[in-house]
């Protein structure tokens with residue numbers, strides 16, 4: 001479930017219609033609770049809240065309403081990682097799984113692409129708060145993730161060193177207590193034309209070397225991407241639900 005807007009506004013965003021364009025429709029917290037329950041009735045394995053932070057108070061009310069009406073699915077908080085510790089602590093008891101980015105180790109890259117030079121330290125503190133809250137990565141007998149953290153890292157063109165620094169930092173602290181999702185799907189969007197270095201895709205060999213680097217660090221809990229991931233197949237068409245569906 002995608003929420004309109006995003007607090008980070010990266011220049012390379014592949015979901016710019018939503019993150020900066022504000023695409024979406026206004027609904028009440030009661031309707032949001034109903035949508036959670038409808039997803040459960042349709043057989044969803046979880047409720048995946050994407051860029052939810054700026055609606056956190058309303059989401060908490062909706063989750064209370066939905067749980068009182070029978071919602072039992074795990075709740076995934078799908079975030080850029082640019083979160084305050086206080087925000088994460090307020091989610092105690094509401095979130096089972098954090099699917100969080102760790103975009104940059106470098107303040108310079110964070111400043112250049114997200115106008116957030118403090119991203120590395122903010123994301124690091126937020127991740128620790130998430131870990132203290134939900135603990136180690138765990139799956140049920142069917143192999144479904146029930147609790148824990150998946151850290152997503154999108155490799156950027158020619159930024160292998162920064163990706164390695166992200167892995168160094170995370171592996172040293174969490175090892176395989178968390179799961180790593182290493183992505184090579186970076187796709188240049190029209191808005192990056194002012195950033196010549198971003199007008200390229202990730203080199204296949206660089207990505208492969210990053211995977212080797214992760215394996216050498218001892219990573220065993222991980223998702224990696226294979227084949228051609230660049231292009232529109234990873235950029236969903238955001239046609240909002242019709243008013244009647246909402």
Ligand code: SF4
Pocket residue numbers: 006007008009010012013014015016019051079080
């Ligand atoms: S954090 Fe993700 S959704 Fe938000 S602007 Fe950056 S890339 Fe887009």
